[in-house]
Amino acid sequence: MAARPTYEELEQRVKALEQQTVEPKGSEKERIQLRRQLECLRKIAHMVDADYRTLCDQILLEILDMTQSQYAFYGFFNEDETVMTLYSWSREVLEECSVVDKPIHYPIAKAGVWADAVRKRRVLIINDYQANHSGKKGIPEGHVQLTRILSVPIFSQGRIVALAAVSNKQSDYVDDDAKQIEAVVASAQLILNLRQAQEALQESEEKFRGMNKELAQGLSEVLEALKQLASGDPEVRIPEAAKLELITRLKHMVNLTAQDLGEIVQLSHEFAIGLAEHFDALHKVSKGDLNARVTGTSQVELLEQLKKVTNQMIESVSTQITERQRAEEALRKSEEELRHLSSQLLKVQENERKRISRELHDSIGQSLTAIKFGLENARSQVAQGTAEASVELLATLIPVVQHASEEVRRIHTDLRPSMLDDLGILATINWFSREFQMIYTGIRIEKHVDIEENDVPDSLRIIIFRILQEALNNAAKHSGADLVRLHFGKTRDTIRLAIRDNGRGFDMGHVLSMEGSEKAFGITSMKERTELSGGTLAIESAPGAGTVVEASWPYKGGQPLS
Amino acid sequence: MLKTLIVEDSPVFRKTFKEALCKRFPLMAVEEALDGKEALEKITTFLPDLVFMDIRLPGETGLELTRRMKASHPHIVIIILTDYDLPEYREAAHDGGADGFIAKGALNLEDIGTLLESMFPGRVLDSEGPARKTPC
Incomplete structure (x- = not known):
């Protein structure tokens, strides 16, 4: 489009024409022509409300009238002057030319002879159109017949901006015709340019208003979408119909936000489910289900870390609880055993007292009663002067005293063999084994001692003797064995006592479960004695496989580690 | 005179045994000790x-x-007294350097006289000598 003209330019042009009219310098013909131009421009200038095309049509009528032509057209050029766009045609053309409804853009390169005015950049006058002119393209079918042509290019700032062409004047076209056209059209061009600018502005305003409307509509959609986003709906999307760049950007942002929000909601949902699972697992653990674990497949990193930590905590707690339960179970069992043992001990103690009481009464008590009776009798006899009788009586009392004395030693030994304190454990084992074989003649003892008396701590001697006593008594009472191998020795760091018989053996679990069983009590007693002295006791037995009782104590430099 | 020391913690047995020895063996001078410490003092x-x-x-x-006494005074005759006449005790007494072994249950003044006469010929059974000077 040509540079937009200003009203100031138009006013200057009109004033110049008025001045020439008021102060005529040329011939009468020139004054008439100037007056005609001035009237034309005033007419056009007063068409304030006319649109661009109406103005063009008016200009066309003016130049037809000025030149006494039959036909005319009036067009404008693009920036490089290669295409002309027709805005207006003469009424005759409209009435008689059947091609006017076709797109009226004329590429100059293909245009007919009238375009020579553009190509040669000067006014073209052809008064013998029917002659053979170079550049003629021929008349399209249905087009009006031409006889004469006047084609006038209109320049503005060195560039052809418009072209006005008239034809079929009754007489030949002359330069004055061209000048008239040029003067009117050049001046009218300012008005046209102004109107074109106004229409462009109006069109722009309408377009802007349309854009505003579209923008408002788009913004409304954006706001609606944002509102939905704010309410937590991740599915919200802005329609693709929004074309404005701003709306497009906003739409992109909102849709991205919606996508992000959707992901956030999804992650939050996943996180919430994961957390619920954590709490469920922890709840189960708190209720005692130590096998509960978090097993979800969450992709939330924090949740994954939480899962690991939770499971580690549960495993730790499970282990601790399991260990505590084991410890409590062991403690409970130990307490039960202790209670049972205490009960058994009380029973054994009472039985032992009963036995000792009976023995003291039956043997020593009776013997002392007999001795007292004999002594009193002897004294009586001496008093009566029968000394011989008293000597005989006293002689009978000696075996009674002897018997009583032996009974005391027997009871004493049963309670605790003096030999253990007088001579030590090795002599006591020797003595006890011999005594045992004298009582249980069907059982042979193979004794192997590989330790010095001084290697055995004082505190262990009675323990070792009691275990030996219990193991041998069990072998004699229950095993049916005919051979017992006894080993007592030490290694670099262990004192070890082992008693192995070739008897029938027994089911350890069964025996230990027999509450009140003398054998079970004996086994428990051995175990207690060993462990209380810092050692360990192992009993291996199975039906038909004999029994091995093995007690051991840590040893270092003559003192038990306990 | 035969100087005899009884090392015994039971006062009843110590007193009875001493009186019996003094009565049976007039030439014997008898002293008592109730434990090892007193016994070692009496030795000197x-x-x-x-x-x-x-x-x-x-x-x-x-x-x-016994082992200590024999180490310092090997000439002293030591006879072990015990309640138990068992091989282990006899062996232990022998290993400890004792010269004799008598079970208390079998304590008999006649047997003791025979034993001491073999160990101290002429110093035990002479009842006519000045034995009454002893504390018995």
């Missing part, structure tokens, strides 16, 4: 020829005391 002050040593004593056992 009383200078006994013969010791009747009980095995079970407060503190040091009779067997350990």
Whole structure:
């Protein structure tokens, strides 16, 4: 489009024409022509409300009238002057030319002879159109017949901006015709340019208003979408119909936000489910289900870390609880055993007292009663002067005293063999084994001692003797064995006592479960004695496989580690 | 005169045994000790020829005391007294250096006289000598 003209330019042009009219310098013909131009421009200038095309049509009528032509057209050029766009045609053309409804853009390169005015950049006058002119393209079918042509290019700032062409004047076209056209059209061009600018502005305003409307509509959609986003709906999307760049950007942002929000909601949902699972697992653990674990497949990193930590905590707690339960179970069992043992001990103690009481009464008590009776009798006899009788009586009392004395030693030994304190454990084992074989003649003892008396701590001697006593008594009472191998020795760091018989053996679990069983009590007693002295006791037995009782104590430099 | 020391923690047995020895063996001078410490003192002050040593004593056992006495005074005759006439005790007494072994249950003045006469010929059974000077 040509540079937009200003009203100031138009006013200057009109004033110049008025001045020439008021102060005529040329011939009468020139004054008439100037007056005609001035009237034309005033007419056009007063068409304030006319649109661009109406103005063009008016200009066309003016130049037809000025030149006494039959036909005319009036067009404008693009920036490089290669295409002309027709805005207006003469009424005759409209009435008689059947091609006017076709797109009226004329590429100059293909245009007919009238375009020579553009190509040669000067006014073209052809008064013998029917002659053979170079550049003629021929008349399209249905087009009006031409006889004469006047084609006038209109320049503005060195560039052809418009072209006005008239034809079929009754007489030949002359330069004055061209000048008239040029003067009117050049001046009218300012008005046209102004109107074109106004229409462009109006069109722009309408377009802007349309854009505003579209923008408002788009913004409304954006706001609606944002509102939905704010309410937590991740599915919200802005329609693709929004074309404005701003709306497009906003739409992109909102849709991205919606996508992000959707992901956030999804992650939050996943996180919430994961957390619920954590709490469920922890709840189960708190209720005692130590096998509960978090097993979800969450992709939330924090949740994954939480899962690991939770499971580690549960495993730790499970282990601790399991260990505590084991410890409590062991403690409970130990307490039960202790209670049972205490009960058994009380029973054994009472039985032992009963036995000792009976023995003291039956043997020593009776013997002392007999001795007292004999002594009193002897004294009586001496008093009566029968000394011989008293000597005989006293002689009978000696075996009674002897018997009583032996009974005391027997009871004493049963309670605790003096030999253990007088001579030590090795002599006591020797003595006890011999005594045992004298009582249980069907059982042979193979004794192997590989330790010095001084290697055995004082505190262990009675323990070792009691275990030996219990193991041998069990072998004699229950095993049916005919051979017992006894080993007592030490290694670099262990004192070890082992008693192995070739008897029938027994089911350890069964025996230990027999509450009140003398054998079970004996086994428990051995175990207690060993462990209380810092050692360990192992009993291996199975039906038909004999029994091995093995007690051991840590040893270092003559003192038990306990 | 035969100087005899009885090492025995039981006062009843010590008194009875001493009285019996004094009565049966007039030439014998008898002293008493209730434990190892007193016994070792008497060894140096009383200078006994013969010791009747009980095995079970407060503190040091009779067997350990025997071993020490024999180490310092090998000429003193030591006879072990015990309640138990068992091979282990006899062996222990022998290993400890004792010269004789008598079970208390079998204690018999006649047997003791025979034993001492073999050990101290002419110093035990002479009842006509000035034995009454002893504390018995």
